[in-house]
Amino acid sequence: MIKVENLKKSFKLSAKQRKEFNTTDTEAKSVDGISFTCQPGKIFSLLGPNGAGKTTTLRMLSTIIKPTSGTIEIAGFNVDTQANEVRKRIGFLTGSTGLYERLTPDEILKYYADLNDVSKEDFEQRKQHYYDLLDMNDFAKKRIGQLSTGMKQKVSITRTMIHDPEVVVFDEPTSGLDVITAENIITLIRDCKTAGKTVIFSSHIMSEVDLLCDDLAIINRGKILYQDTMQNFRTNMKTANLTSEFIRIVNENQPVNA
Amino acid sequence: MKKILIIAKKEFLDMFRDKRTIMRMILIPLLAFPVIIYLVSSLQASQSEKEATKELVVGYYLNDQSSAMIDRMDTTAHFTFVPYIDTTSLSAAVSSDSINLGIWFSSSFDQNYEAREQGEYGIFYRSADLEEYDRFQELIKVQEEYLVQERLAQNELPSAYIQPLLLNTQGGNKSTMTETIAKYAGGILPYIFMAFCFMGCMLPAIDLFAGEKERGTIETLLVTPVNRVHILVGKMIVVTAFGLLSATVALGGLIGSLYLMEIDPQLNAIIAMVITPKLVVMLYLLLIPTAIFFAGIMIPVSVYSRSFKEAQSILTPLNMAVIIPTLVGFLPGIELDYTTAWIPIVNVVLATKAMIAGNPEIGPIIITFASLIFLSAIAVFISFKQFGKEGNVLR
Numbered sequence: 001m002i003k004v005e006n007l008k009k010s011f012k013l014s015a016k017q018r019k020e021f022n023t024t025d026t027e028a029k030s031v032d033g034i035s036f037t038c039q040p041g042k043i044f045s046l047l048g049p050n051g052a053g054k055t056t057t058l059r060m061l062s063t064i065i066k067p068t069s070g071t072i073e074i075a076g077f078n079v080d081t082q083a084n085e086v087r088k089r090i091g092f093l094t095g096s097t098g099l100y101e102r103l104t105p106d107e108i109l110k111y112y113a114d115l116n117d118v119s120k121e122d123f124e125q126r127k128q129h130y131y132d133l134l135d136m137n138d139f140a141k142k143r144i145g146q147l148s149t150g151m152k153q154k155v156s157i158t159r160t161m162i163h164d165p166e167v168v169v170f171d172e173p174t175s176g177l178d179v180i181t182a183e184n185i186i187t188l189i190r191d192c193k194t195a196g197k198t199v200i201f202s203s204h205i206m207s208e209v210d211l212l213c214d215d216l217a218i219i220n221r222g223k224i225l226y227q228d229t230m231q232n233f234r235t236n237m238k239t240a241n242l243t244s245e246f247i248r249i250v251n252e253n254q255p256v257n258a
Numbered sequence: 259m260k261k262i263l264i265i266a267k268k269e270f271l272d273m274f275r276d277k278r279t280i281m282r283m284i285l286i287p288l289l290a291f292p293v294i295i296y297l298v299s300s301l302q303a304s305q306s307e308k309e310a311t312k313e314l315v316v317g318y319y320l321n322d323q324s325s326a327m328i329d330r331m332d333t334t335a336h337f338t339f340v341p342y343i344d345t346t347s348l349s350a351a352v353s354s355d356s357i358n359l360g361i362w363f364s365s366s367f368d369q370n371y372e373a374r375e376q377g378e379y380g381i382f383y384r385s386a387d388l389e390e391y392d393r394f395q396e397l398i399k400v401q402e403e404y405l406v407q408e409r410l411a412q413n414e415l416p417s418a419y420i421q422p423l424l425l426n427t428q429g430g431n432k433s434t435m436t437e438t439i440a441k442y443a444g445g446i447l448p449y450i451f452m453a454f455c456f457m458g459c460m461l462p463a464i465d466l467f468a469g470e471k472e473r474g475t476i477e478t479l480l481v482t483p484v485n486r487v488h489i490l491v492g493k494m495i496v497v498t499a500f501g502l503l504s505a506t507v508a509l510g511g512l513i514g515s516l517y518l519m520e521i522d523p524q525l526n527a528i529i530a531m532v533i534t535p536k537l538v539v540m541l542y543l544l545l546i547p548t549a550i551f552f553a554g555i556m557i558p559v560s561v562y563s564r565s566f567k568e569a570q571s572i573l574t575p576l577n578m579a580v581i582i583p584t585l586v587g588f589l590p591g592i593e594l595d596y597t598t599a600w601i602p603i604v605n606v607v608l609a610t611k612a613m614i615a616g617n618p619e620i621g622p623i624i625i626t627f628a629s630l631i632f633l634s635a636i637a638v639f640i641s642f643k644q645f646g647k648e649g650n651v652l653r
Contacts, residue, residue: 011649059477062477062481063480063481064477064480064481064648064651065648066648084483084485085483087481087482087483087484088483090481092477092478092481094474094477096474097474097475097477097478098473098474098475099473099475100268100272100473100475101473102272102275102276103268103271103272103275107268107271111264111268112478112482114264115261115264115265115479115482115483115484116482116483117483143275159478
């Protein structure tokens with residue numbers, strides 16, 4: 001489970017940045033007091049245009065950066081005070097995630113399994129499960145630099161799941177991928193839901209959200225504009241399709257914190 | 259500790275598979291000195307042989323004096339003497355490079371010599387071809403010695419007549435061979451060590467931090483349940499180790515090439531005398547904190563940089579900040595004392611020289627070691643602070 005309460009994140013602006021953004025403010029609010037809850041066995045989508053604050057929010061959830069204020073609880077642990085416990089229970093995958101080009105999938109997976117204190121038996125079992133599921137056996141010993149984008153994405157998926165995390169964070173996971181490669185990610189997200197994991201993913205592609213999510217929040221300029229179940233979103237639409245409705249909500253731009 | 263080793267092990271594997279790493283940190287340091295030494299010694303030998311056998315044409319203007327001296331010199335191999343009718347034409351011929359050198363005699367040369375005075379002569383030469391002038395000077399010296407002996411014989415005087423002092427050199431030099439080497443050539447060893455150690459640290463420092471950011475792998479690493487200090491230490495071990503490896507390989511290449519090429523047996527004996535196991539241990543004791551210090555300087559820069567290229571463009575000029583103080587080791591007269599022991603890099607160079615000479619003062623050595631530990635601790639702390647800044651890591 002993920003519980004986020006009144007989460008804020010601001011970044012100090014340098015003189016150069018103030019000039020660039022044409023502002024006299026000394027800091028920029030990237031996330032401005034958002035709250036939401038993601039339930040186990042459900043998929044929560046954080047939807048918003050570029051620069052809305054999605055990535056910053058997910059980075060705070062994943063302990064990569066610290067919130068300016070507010071609280072985040074992941075699987076019952078506080079992100080600020082129990083970061084290591086949170087990290088043991090979290091899987092993190094982004095569309096821009098890189099891999100070590102000079103290592104093989106086997107070596108990368110072993111590296112992350114060791115860092116996550118996965119036992120040898122569990123590692124072998126999980127690795128083989130994903131190798132079979134994603135058809136990875138043929139390139140397990142090839143260096144990453146020799147693999148195609150689709151193969152690399154499969155390695156990234158296995159890396160994310162190698163320690164069997166309770167909570168999985170996907171930050172625009174299909175960004176830049178072709179439909180066949182993106183399908184692997186969609187399948188993974190569905191499998192996570194079936195396995196009872198808590199899943200949060202960010203996107204700006206409405207079709208993907210429609211396909212997967214149970215709950216959603218629309219975020220813009222660091223504030224939540226809309227938050228409800230996907231079912232209610234569909235029912236209460238004031239426009240002809242999901243994308244138009246998303247654009248309408250963003251353009252109305254009346255932030256209301258849930 | 260376990261996590262530190264996991265990170266270090268992975269980084270070693272990753273770095274050793276990088277062709278750039280193998281080239282720049284192992285192959286180049288290993289082959290640089292053998293290739294340089296081979297080229298320089300071959301070139302020098304062939305050049306010396308060429309110079310010694312080059313035919314020199316020397317013009318002369320006797321000015322109505324005896325040709326005895328010219329006749330004697332004319333028998334020397336690789337010299338040809340050509341007469342001229344005056345100094346003007348002789349000078350012009352040397353200036354225009356149609357002959358190599360010119361010698362002229364004063365109109366009172368014979369008379370003065372006979373009168374036991376000095377016979378005056380002059381040489382036309384080009385300082386751009388100084389080696390030709392030097393070869394001719396050698397010939398003139400032989401003639402002068404001949405004339406001295408002739409005068410002494412005419413007056414029935416022994417050679418000792420004009421050499422009233424005799425220096426007994428036996429047992430006079432109280433410096434040991436290693437002391438002399440340490441003073442005049444002792445700077446080479448720490449120079450090689452420091453320069454290659456710095457270069458060896460640079461590539462991994464850039465690749466393991468700026469490179470990790472550029473490849474987009476840093477986020478996934480930060481989400482693992484590993485303390486950031488452990489990540490930093492794991493990577494720092496690799497940076498430091500590559501610095502030491504590069505320095506060791508360079509030194510091995512230098513010593514190995516001197517031995518294998520058998521350039522000078524005496525030089526080999528000197529190397530064996532200077533590079534003792536004790537010196538090597540002491541050198542590494544100084545070099546390990548130095549390598550940590552280098553890593554500690556480079557890592558914050560690499561952490562701050564957005565890309566491999568940006569980090570490289572900042573760190574490459576820093577090379578000079580290491581090389582210039584290292585050159586102090588080549589200056590005779592500057593020694594390790596209670597003042598120089600506080601100056602980073604300079605202190606390592608001077609301490610190494612003192613150790614080669616076999617007379618290190620324990621106080622300055624302790625200061626050197628302690629100051630290096632202190633500086634490397636500060637550098638590690640700065641690295642940790644920079645690595646902890648989310649603005650740097652996600653820049």
